[in-house]
Amino acid sequence: MEKFYVASSFRNLDAVRYVTSKLVDNGYFHTYDWTTSEKSKGSLTLDDLKTIGENEKKAVMESDFIVVLLPGGKGTHIELGIALGQGKRIFLYSPDREIENVETTSTFYHLPEVEKCFGTLDDLLKKISG
Template identity: 60%
Template sequence: MKFYVASSFKNIDIVRSVSNCLINRGYIHTYDWTQNNKATTLKHLRIIGQHEKQAVLESDFVIVILPAGKGSHIELGLALGQGIPIYLYSPNNDIDDFETTSTFYHLDGIVKCRGTIDSLIEQIDKRNRKG
């Protein structure tokens, strides 16, 4: 199974940890944006955007780690529009906080995950393993 992880640069260590855990369990990472340097030109932004869009569309599921930036929310929208399952992770209850939540966090196709990174990985693995 293929996956993509969306989040903000401030969560780069968490994104890498989640990605490595899933890769170690046999999942395929469609694109590792954490290896990118910060874009300095519009051309570079476009190239990164093309890679990220393709990676989302090639994924069997997408993980969005909160707090996330505008790019991550666009990736969430791409996945929703294509019917790709989304694991929306927050270490706390921000997902359901009426003041900070998004209408899109509550749609079908979104699996809300809270707690530890280990519990996120276990939930993903349990839902995606056959047998």
């Protein structure tokens, strides 16, 4: 059973939950669900942030692949960096193809181990299950 992690921001909560549920329904194992953490509830201490960070780092490192749903924030991009450093497969989803704008894109989005995905979330899921 392949293990996965979804990196994104709270702005994409519904999309993260949709992708996660579809992958789990198709037999994949989700390494960590950050959408249920205390961070989503808004009141945190520095110790809470440390624990969440440890859980997220461990989840990325235990995954066979990660899915990055853009737009993302600082944490999303740190998780992308961890995955790149660990040689993980990465599916990078950009709903509006903004990552193809040479003036605003990140160089890391265009590395060979990053599979860029456009279209709908279902298109992304098909590419993952490919």
